[in-house]
Amino acid sequence: xxxxxxxxxxxxxxxxxxxxxxxxxxxxxxxxxxxxxxxxxxxxxxxxxxxxxxxxxxxxxxxxxxxxxxxxxxxxxxxxxxxxxxxxxxxxxxxxxxxxxxxxxxxxxxxxxxxxxxxxxxxxxxxxxxxxxxxxxxxxxxxxxxxxxxxxxxxxxxxxxxxxxxxxxxxxxxxxxxxxxxxxxxxxxxxxxxxxxxxxxxxxxxxxxxxxxxxxxxxxxxxxxxxxxxxxxxxxxxxxxxxxxxxxxxxxxxxxxxxxxxxxxxxxxxxxxxxxxxxxxxxxxxxxxxxxxxxxxxxxxxxxxxxxxxxxxxxxxxxxxxxxxxxxxxxxxxxxxxxxxxxxxxxxxxxxxxxxxxxxxxxxxxxxxxxxxxxxxxxxxxxxxxxxxxxxxxxxxxxxxxxxxxxxxxxxxxxxxxxxxxxxxxxxxxxxxxxxxxxxxxxxxxxxxxxx
Amino acid sequence: xxxxxxxxxxxxxxxxxxxxxxxxxxxxxxxxxxxxxxxxxxxxxxxxxxxxxxxxxxxxxxxxxxxxxxxxxxxxxxxxxxxxxxxxxxxxxxxxxxxxxxxxxxxxxxxxxxxxxxxxxxxxxxxxxxxxxxxxxxxxxxxxxxxxxxxxxxxxxxxxxxxxxxxxxxxxxxxxxxxxxxxxxxxxxxxxxxxxxxxxxxxxxxxxxxxxxxxxxxxxxxxxxxxxxxxxxxxxxxxxxxxxxxxxxxxxxxxxxxxxxxxxxxxxxxxxxxxxxxxxxxxxxxxxxxxxxxxxxxxxxxxxxxxxxxxxxxxxxxxxxxxxxxxxxxxxxxxxxxxxxxxxxxx
Numbered sequence: 179x180x181x182x183x184x185x186x187x188x189x190x191x192x193x194x195x196x197x198x199x200x201x202x203x204x205x206x207x208x209x210x211x212x213x214x215x216x217x218x219x220x221x222x223x224x225x226x227x228x229x230x231x232x233x234x235x236x237x238x239x240x241x242x243x244x245x246x247x248x249x250x251x252x253x254x255x256x257x258x259x260x261x262x263x264x265x266x267x268x269x270x271x272x273x274x275x276x277x278x279x280x281x282x283x284x285x286x287x288x289x290x291x292x293x294x295x296x297x298x299x300x301x302x303x304x305x306x307x308x309x310x311x312x313x314x315x316x317x318x319x320x321x322x323x324x325x326x327x328x329x330x331x332x333x334x335x336x337x338x339x340x341x342x343x344x345x346x347x348x349x350x351x352x353x354x355x356x357x358x359x360x361x362x363x364x365x366x367x368x369x370x371x372x373x374x375x376x377x378x379x380x381x382x383x384x385x386x387x388x389x390x391x392x393x394x395x396x397x398x399x400x401x402x403x404x405x406x407x408x409x410x411x412x413x414x415x416x417x418x419x420x421x422x423x424x425x426x427x428x429x430x431x432x433x434x435x436x437x438x439x440x441x442x443x444x445x446x447x448x449x450x451x452x453x454x455x456x457x458x459x460x461x462x463x464x465x466x467x468x469x470x471x472x473x474x475x476x477x478x479x480x481x482x483x484x485x486x487x488x489x490x491x492x493x494x495x496x497x498x499x500x501x502x503x504x505x506x507x508x509x510x511x512x513x514x515x516x517x518x519x520x521x522x523x524x525x526x527x528x529x530x531x532x533x534x535x536x537x538x539x540x541x542x543x544x545x546x547x548x549x550x551x552x553x554x555x556x557x558x559x560x561x562x563x564x565x566x567x568x569x570x571x572x573x574x575x576x577x578x579x580x581x582x583x584x585x586x587x588x589x590x591x592x593x594x595x596x597x598x599x600x601x602x603x604x605x606x607x608x609x610x611x612x613x614x615x616x617x618x619x620x621x622x623x624x625x626x627x628x629x630x
Numbered sequence: 631x632x633x634x635x636x637x638x639x640x641x642x643x644x645x646x647x648x649x650x651x652x653x654x655x656x657x658x659x660x661x662x663x664x665x666x667x668x669x670x671x672x673x674x675x676x677x678x679x680x681x682x683x684x685x686x687x688x689x690x691x692x693x694x695x696x697x698x699x700x701x702x703x704x705x706x707x708x709x710x711x712x713x714x715x716x717x718x719x720x721x722x723x724x725x726x727x728x729x730x731x732x733x734x735x736x737x738x739x740x741x742x743x744x745x746x747x748x749x750x751x752x753x754x755x756x757x758x759x760x761x762x763x764x765x766x767x768x769x770x771x772x773x774x775x776x777x778x779x780x781x782x783x784x785x786x787x788x789x790x791x792x793x794x795x796x797x798x799x800x801x802x803x804x805x806x807x808x809x810x811x812x813x814x815x816x817x818x819x820x821x822x823x824x825x826x827x828x829x830x831x832x833x834x835x836x837x838x839x840x841x842x843x844x845x846x847x848x849x850x851x852x853x854x855x856x857x858x859x860x861x862x863x864x865x866x867x868x869x870x871x872x873x874x875x876x877x878x879x880x881x882x883x884x885x886x887x888x889x890x891x892x893x894x895x896x897x898x899x900x901x902x903x904x905x906x907x908x909x910x911x912x913x914x915x916x917x918x919x920x921x922x923x924x925x926x927x928x929x930x931x932x933x934x935x936x937x938x939x940x941x942x943x944x945x946x947x948x949x950x951x952x953x954x955x956x957x958x959x960x961x962x963x964x965x966x967x968x969x970x971x972x973x974x975x976x977x
Contacts, residue, residue, distance in 0.1 A: 366771050366805025373775020400765050408751035410744035411967040414977050445968050469970030
C-alpha cells in the first residue's frame with residue numbers, strides 16, 4: 179500500500195485494473211486506492227507480470243507499506259503461489275513488491291479511533307459516530323439548506339471535493355453557484371468574500387491550510403475584523419474563514435504553523451479551535467450563524483478521527499464556552515484542537531501515578547471562557563497550559579496572565595506552559611517530534627507543578 | 631443649450647470613449663452644484679484641519695470632482711459604490727449629508743461612523759456606499775465581492791469600484807480582475823489617475839503607464855478618457871455600467887484627472903512643479919470648464935450660478951458649524967460595535 183499523502187496511514191484498495199497473469203509496464207495503472215483525502219490511480223514502476231494479488235479489491239484499512247501484490251520480473255515464475263494468504267505480508271525479497279517502499283515508516287494503522295468524549299451536558303438524545311471531516315461537511319450542508327445566503331468558496335472545494343475531502347458532496351447538492359472553486363488567490367478571494375459579506379451574504383471561505391491565509395492577513399484584519407467598529411455599526415461582516423491549522427506530518431516549516439494566537443490578538447475576530455466531531459459540527463454551525471467574522475481552526479490529523487455526535491435536531495455548540503474533557507482534582511490542564519488528544523493521553527498516564535488531572539478543552543480561544551478555567555484552578559490550585567503554537571506571546575502566555583490576575587491566591591505552584599519549541603518546524607521525523615508537544619512533555623510539566 | 635436625448639447604444643465597448651453625454655440644462659446645473667459642493671467642502675475641511683479641528687490623515691479630492699460626479703449620474707438606484715481613502719467627494723455625490731461627513735472628520739458622535747471611523751472610514755447603507763477603505767487596493771477585492779453578491783442574488787445591480795493609479799500596482803487588484811472576468815461579475819473599475827501615487831508619478835512607478843490596458847490579459851475591455859470633463863465621464867460610465875449590467879462582465883475606465891492639493895495634509899510638494907499645478911488649474915479645472923459651457927451656451931446666467939454658489943456656501947457653513955458643535959462620542963462608545971449579537975437584524 180503506497181503512502182499517498184503526508185498523513186496517510188492506511189487506505190482502501192478500491193479496484194484492481196490488472197488481473198493475475200497480466201503483463202505490466204512501468205506507467206500502467208495497477209489499481210485505484212482510496213485514502214481519507216481522495217481516490218487515486220496507482221501506477222506501476224516496475225516491469226514484469228502480475229504474479230499475485232495479495233489484497234483483493236474492496237479491502238479497507240490496508241496499512242501503508244503492506245504488500246498488495248507481487249510482480250514477477252524476468253525469469254521468475256509468474257504463476258500465483260499456492261501458499262495460503264493467512265500470513266501474507268512477507269513477499270519474496272527477489273520479487274519487487276508494489277509499490278517501492280516509501281520513506282516514511284508507519285505502524286500498521288488501526289481502524290479510526292473512537293475517542294470517548296463528554297457530551298454537551300444538555301445533550302441526552304441519541305448519538306451517531308462520525309469523523310470530524312464528516313461533521314464539518316454536515317455542518318456546512320445543514321446551514322446551506324437552512325440559509326440560501328450561505329455559500330462555500332475556496333481552492334478545490336467544488337470539483338475536487340476539497341483538498342482534504344471536507345466538502346465532499348456539496349457541489350452535487352448545492353451546485354456551482356454556491357460551491358465555488360477559486361483561483362489560487364488568497365488575498366483576492368478573501369477580500370472578495372468580505373465584500374460579499376458586507377453586501378449581506380454569509381460566505382464560508384476555506385483556506386487549503388491556514389498557512390496560505392497569511393497572504394490574506396490584511397483583508398482578514400483590516401477589512402473583516404474592523405469594519406463593524408469603524409462604520410459605527412452600519413456595516414457587518416458575517417463570514418467564516420476555515421481550514422486546517424497547525425502541523426500535519428512532515429510538511430516542514432512553511433506548512434506547519436499554528437495560528438490561534440495570531441488571530442486571537444485581534445478585537446473583532448472570534449477564534450474557534452475544536453477537537454471533537456460534535457464540537458466541530460456544533461461550533462461551525464454557530465460560526466456560520468454568527469454575525470461577526472469567525473476564524474475556525476481545524477487540524478488535518480483530527481479530520482479522520484471519529485467521535486459520537488448528536489444524531490438528531492439542530493446541534494449547536496455555543497461560541498465562547500469551554501468543555502471539561504476530563505474531570506480531575508489535582509491539576510488543571512488547558513488545551514485546544516489536536517492538543518486535547520495529547521493532554522488526555524497525558525492525563526491517562528498521570529492517573530496511573532495517582533495524579534488526577536482535569537483537562538479543559540478550550541474550544542473557543544476568543545472570546546475565552548475565563549470563568550471555567552478559573553473555577554478549575556480554584557479547585558486544583560495548579561495550572562498547565564498546552565498549545566501547539568510557539569511560546570512567545572502565545573495562548574499560554576495569555577492564559578498564564580489571566581490565571582495570575584484572577585486566581586493568584588489559589589495557586590500552589592507557578593503555572594507552566596507546554597508549547598511547540600521556539601523554532602521553525604524542522605522536516606526530519608525525530609526533530610519534528612522534538613518540536614511538537616508530546617504527552618510526556620505534559621506529564622513532566624504536571625509533575626513540576628505538583629513538585630513530584 | 632444642450633437637449634436631453636437618448637444616445638444610441640454602442641455595439642462595441644472597446645472602441646474608446648463614447649461622445650460626451652448630452653444632458654438637460656437642469657442636469658448641467660446639478661453637476662455644477664455637485665462639483666462645487668465637493669470643492670467647497672474640501673476647502674473647508676482643509677481649513678479646519680489647519681485649525682486643528684480635524685486630525686490624522688485627510689485626503690482632499692480637489693481637482694478630481696468631475697470623476698465621481700459624472701459617474702454617479704450614470705448609475706441607477708441600488709447600484710453600489712466603494713472607494714479608497716480619498717472618499718469625501720464620493721460620499722457627498724451619493725447624497726450623504728455633508729453635516730454627517732464633516733462631523734465624522736471632526737470626530738463627533740453625529741458623524742457617519744459615530745466618530746469612530748474618521749476621514750478614511752465612512753459608510754452609508756442607505757446610500758449604498760461601502761466605504762471608505764484605508765489600505766491602498768484593499769477596496770478592489772471588496773468591490774469585486776459586492777459585485778459577486780449582486781450576481782449571486784441576480785438583482786441587476788452594478789458595483790462601481792474606484793481606485794487610484796497607485797493601487798494599480800497592488801497584487802490583489804489583479805487577483806480581483808481575474809476573478810471578475812472569470813465569473814463575469816457586474817463591476818466597473820474606475821481608475822482615478824491623478825498622476826501621482828502619493829509623491830511618485832505614474833511614469834516612475836509603473837512599467838507600463840497604460841493602466842486601463844492592464845485588464846486586457848483578462849479580456850476586460852476599457853479605455854482612457856478625460857476625467858476633468860463631467861459629461862465625458864458620465865457617457866463613459868453609462869457605457870461601462872450597461873456592459874456590466876448586461877452580463878458581459880467587468881469594465882475598466884481610466885479617468886485622467888489631477889489632484890491640486892498634496893496627497894494628504896503634510897505633503898512637501900517636491901515631486902512636481904508649482905507651474906504644473908497652476909497650469910492644470912487654469913486650463914483643465916472641471917468646474918471652470920463646466921461653468922464656461924453653461925455661460926457660453928446660455929444654459930444659465932451669472933446670477934443663477936451666483937445663487938448656486940451661495941446655496942453651496944450655506945450648506946458648507948452649516949456642516950462646519952454642526953461638526954464643531956456636536957459633542958464628542960460618549961466614552962461608552964469605545965466598547966460598542968466590536969462584535970454583533972447572535973440573531974440581530976441582518977443588514
